[in-house]
Amino acid sequence: MRGDIFAFIKPRKALTNSNSPRVYRTEGIVLKGYDFGEADRILTLYTPQLGKLRAIAKGVRRTKSRKAGHLDLFTRSNLLVARGRQLDIITQAETIESFAPMRIDLVRLSYAHYVAELVDAFTVEQMANYPVYATTVATLRRISTAEDPALSIRSFEVQLLGLMGYRPQLHRCLSCDTAIEPVSNRFSPKMGGVLCPLCASEDRAAGPISVQALKVLRNLQTNEAAILQLPELPLEVGQEVEARLQEYIEYRLEKGPRSVRFLDQLRTEGARP
Amino acid sequence: MSVTAKPITRVVDELSRLPGIGPKTAQRLTYFLLRAPAEQAEALAEAVLELKRNVVLCERCFNITDRTPCEICSNGEREASHICVVEEPLDVVAIERTGQYRGTYHVLHGAISPIEGIGPDELKIRELLGRLQSAQVEEIILATNPNLEGDATAMYLTRLLQPLGITVTRLARGLPVGGDLEYADEITLSNALAGRSQI
Ligand SMILES: [Zn+2]
Ligand SMILES: [Zn+2]
Numbered sequence: 467m468r469g470d471i472f473a474f475i476k477p478r479k480a481l482t483n484s485n486s487p488r489v490y491r492t493e494g495i496v497l498k499g500y501d502f503g504e505a506d507r508i509l510t511l512y513t514p515q516l517g518k519l520r521a522i523a524k525g526v527r528r529t530k531s532r533k534a535g536h537l538d539l540f541t542r543s544n545l546l547v548a549r550g551r552q553l554d555i556i557t558q559a560e561t562i563e564s565f566a567p568m569r570i571d572l573v574r575l576s577y578a579h580y581v582a583e584l585v586d587a588f589t590v591e592q593m594a595n596y597p598v599y600a601t602t603v604a605t606l607r608r609i610s611t612a613e614d615p616a617l618s619i620r621s622f623e624v625q626l627l628g629l630m631g632y633r634p635q636l637h638r639c640l641s642c643d644t645a646i647e648p649v650s651n652r653f654s655p656k657m658g659g660v661l662c663p664l665c666a667s668e669d670r671a672a673g674p675i676s677v678q679a680l681k682v683l684r685n686l687q688t689n690e691a692a693i694l695q696l697p698e699l700p701l702e703v704g705q706e707v708e709a710r711l712q713e714y715i716e717y718r719l720e721k722g723p724r725s726v727r728f729l730d731q732l733r734t735e736g737a738r739p
Numbered sequence: 740m741s742v743t744a745k746p747i748t749r750v751v752d753e754l755s756r757l758p759g760i761g762p763k764t765a766q767r768l769t770y771f772l773l774r775a776p777a778e779q780a781e782a783l784a785e786a787v788l789e790l791k792r793n794v795v796l797c798e799r800c801f802n803i804t805d806r807t808p809c810e811i812c813s814n815g816e817r818e819a820s821h822i823c824v825v826e827e828p829l830d831v832v833a834i835e836r837t838g839q840y841r842g843t844y845h846v847l848h849g850a851i852s853p854i855e856g857i858g859p860d861e862l863k864i865r866e867l868l869g870r871l872q873s874a875q876v877e878e879i880i881l882a883t884n885p886n887l888e889g890d891a892t893a894m895y896l897t898r899l900l901q902p903l904g905i906t907v908t909r910l911a912r913g914l915p916v917g918g919d920l921e922y923a924d925e926i927t928l929s930n931a932l933a934g935r936s937q938i
Contacts, residue, residue, distance in 0.1 A: 498854050498855075500855075501758075502758070503758055503759035504758070504759045529885075529915045530915045531915075532919075532922040534886075534924075535923065535924030535925075535926055535927045536924045538886050538887050538926070539886070539887040539888070540887065541924075561924050561925055561926075564924070564925055564926055566925070566926065566929070569887065569890060569926070570890075570894070571894075572891060572894045572895060572898065575887070575890075575891055575894070576853055576891075579852075579853040579854045580853070582854060583853075583854045586854075724853065724854060724855070724856035725853035725854050727853070727856070727858060728851070728853035728858045729853070731858060731859065735898075
């Protein structure tokens with residue numbers, strides 16, 4: 467991606483027309499960025515009203531840059547943006563929230579990478595989705611302070627899947643539509659939910675899902691605040707919930723999120739700094 | 740555009756892949772070379788080839804060099820007990836310019852960026868650990884960039900190195916020279932506060 471520096475040049479989409487203002491204000495979260503030219507960076511931001519946005523931040527790699535600290539990864543900032551021919555240009559930036567505690571903890575930081583990667587992977591440019599923005603902000607806040615950031619991540623995954631139209635069906639069998647009983651059911655990433663034991667053959671790739679894991683997933687789906695009651699969750703159930711969500715996300719994205727690899731590496735090298 | 744001769748398009752395409760060079764600049768440079776004497780174009784082509792043929796990575800510090808171990812690593816007056824860890828070869832150049840540092844370097848060739856799929860295994864981290872076994876190292880100075888990727892790299896290295904009983908330090912971070920306090924972001928300001936020194 468770094469090699470192909472002109473990949474970003476593509477025709478403007480419908481959002482811009484002749485009477486749109488030359489400068490606009492928005493807030494946004496920096497999802498990712500890469501170095502460009504002498505001292506610039508091209509950033510991917512998520513904004514409340516404009517959705518995903520790519521813009522160039524000029525000179526931010528110089529140590530004297532006034533904007534740099536306000537445009538570091540995962541910072542939520544107020545921005546003044548000028549429309550450019552190919553890419554919009556960030557002319558001013560001021561931090562609203564930097565989620566500071568997450569920046570000094572490698573595990574929390576890796577979760578932030580994961581959150582940003584999922585938002586980037588699931589959304590397309592210039593399509594607004596305010597709830598996605600709100601969930602992202604709330605999740606970054608939680609992972610910078612919550613005792614167990616992993617639970618905030620599970621909640622985020624479920625919320626985001628729902629907001630993108632991939633809400634998993636967890637109450638009725640996807641094949642025969644009967645209510646799911648508290649027995650050993652199957653979870654089908656391909657069909658997007660649960661299959662009852664009688665319909666297990668509808669998707670041979672669907673793995674088993676335990677009654678407890680299903681309950682946790684339902685909880686996360688109906689009630690975002692449910693995560694507050696989850697810390698007593700047994701380790702195996704937590705791992706199962708994580709694995710099922712991961713399979714579903716991988717299926718939807720047609721690839722595994724890259725930041726998961728670093729998270730796994732940190733976990734195997736010994737939990738905390 | 741189709742009227743442009745193929746050799747011209749080819750040079751324009753190659754040049755516009757360089758950092759900081761847009762299609763317009765690439766075109767200007769190409770036409771400059773076209774008008775320049777043949778010797779000048781040949782000298783440039785030769786210099787570029789030389790660059791790829793005769794430049795290697797130092798087997799010890801992984802800096803770019805024309806012989807290995809590099810000049811710094813093989814200089815007996817540099818303190819091998821001090822290793823300054825940087826992201827890129829250009830960072831070595833920047834620190835050398837200060838004339839203040841008498842130790843050696845280690846170039847990681849990047850920074851940890853999970854979202855880009857760059858983890859510890861993609862950097863020269865294992866090689867750094869290898870150096871610690873063969874030489875008596877007292878201090879490792881982490882001089883990664885003052886941004887989130889640089890911080891993540893420094894945090895990861897600290898986790899690895901501290902248990903080995905080596906002093907790990909980090910470049911002081913604070914307010915840039917020439918700036919106004921009011922424009923500083925909160926992270927820079929709190930770093931400057933935390934790293935304040937008595938006068
Ligand atoms: Zn069924
Ligand atoms: Zn060397």
